[in-house]
Amino acid sequence: MDSAAIGTFEAGRGRLASLAYRLLGSAADAEDAVQDTFLRWQAADRERVEVPEAWLTKVVTNLCLDRLRSAQARHERVAGAWLPEPLLEGDPMLGPADTFEQRESVSLAVLTLLERLSPVERAVYVLREAFSYSHADIAGILDISKSASQQHVHRARIRVAAERPRGGETDPASARRIVEEFLTAATSGRVERLVALLTDDVTAVSDGAGLSKRLLEYRTRERVAAYVRAGFKPTPAKRRLAGGSPSIHIALVNGSPAILAVIDDRVVGAVAFEVRDSKVASLQGIAAADRLGRLNEAWRQHEPDTPVINAW
Structure with a gap:
């Protein structure tokens, strides 16, 4: 493969990885899908590819759909033993975060909800909400009609909204303060204060x-x-x-505040929060080691804040 073809692929690698992560909820699976896309790009008759970005997007999306439809993926998701893989703030795989829809589409709360959609609904939702593809472009990527794309995204939005009441977006500083109050109440045994910090429709999920x-x-x-x-x-x-x-730190994970338990520079557990209207609306607790690999790599390379609890 010539350097120009490699350069074309590398220029879009980050976007492809971000798309694959949103579709699969796993950084490791997303990296595999991107690598498989590269192999197909390497073997393709590239002179016949009119728009490389569209070609690569179609390939990686359909590779992700194949993974979502696989027997193993269906078993894991139907069995309810799966949570998205958390990513530390600044990870390029988080992708675009310019709009509220883009930020929301990569939150652990929404990634968890997307598990309830069909693979095609999930793909249409992500392509439309996070990457602003037109319905005509989505139809070409997924080999469906434009009207089918519109119907899929409409159903997906209804299903996500039904499980996710909207509130005002909370700025990071305010969200962190609420999580700090939450941690203080949780560790001090102040149950009444803890309950007061939760929304009426709060949910919590743990692996x-x-x-x-x-x-x-x-x-x-x-x-x-x-x-x-x-x-x-x-x-x-x-x-x-x-x-x-462990020492206890507060960091941003998938755009939301999170509590991280750290031992010897190794994250052994993460609890991510969704804050809505100055209260905690949802929590996702992840401690399975195979879901914390990429977060740990990023953690070791960044300069953490002073822990809020030195030894738990």
């Missing part, structure tokens, strides 16, 4: 540190508060499971 075959889900403020209080209460058993006594 059970990778030990459960199903996701653990909680609804209602009282149940979420009880789960959080139990989860944030340090015990010798939890320290043994984690491999020590």
Whole structure:
């Protein structure tokens, strides 16, 4: 392959990776899809490719759809044992974040909701909401009609909105302050204050540190508060499971504030928050090691803030 063809691909690699991550919810799977796209680009008759960006987008999108439709992916998602892979702020795989829709499309809360869509609905939603493709372009990428694209995105928006009441977007500084208050209430045992910081429709989802075959889900403020209080209460058993006594940091993950538990510069757990109208609307707790690999790589390369708790 000549240098020009390689340069064309590399110029679009970041966008392809960001698209694949939104479709698959896994950085590792997204990297594999991008690499497979490169191999197809390498083998293609490139002189017949009129618009390389469109060709590459179509290939990576359909490779992602194949993965979403695979037996293993269907089993994981139907079994409810899957949460998106969190990414640290600044990770290029997070992609465009200029509009509210783009920022929202990569939040862990929305990525979790997108699991309830069909693969095609998910693809149309991501292409339209996060990358602003026209319905005509989406139709060409997915080999569907323009009207089918419009119908898919309409259904996807309704399903996402039904599970995700809208509120005012909270600025990062305010969201961090609310999470700091939340952490103080959770670790001090102030259950009443903890409940007051939760929205009426709050939800919490956890992978059970990778030990459960199903996701653990909680609804209602009282149940979420009880789960959080139990989860944030340090015990010798939890320290043994984690491999020590972690320091607790607050960072941005997928554009939202998150609490990270860190031992020897290794993130052993992450709790991401969605803040709406100055309250916590959802939490996603991820501690399975295979979901924290890329976040750990980024964590080791960045200069963290002073921990809010030195030893939990």
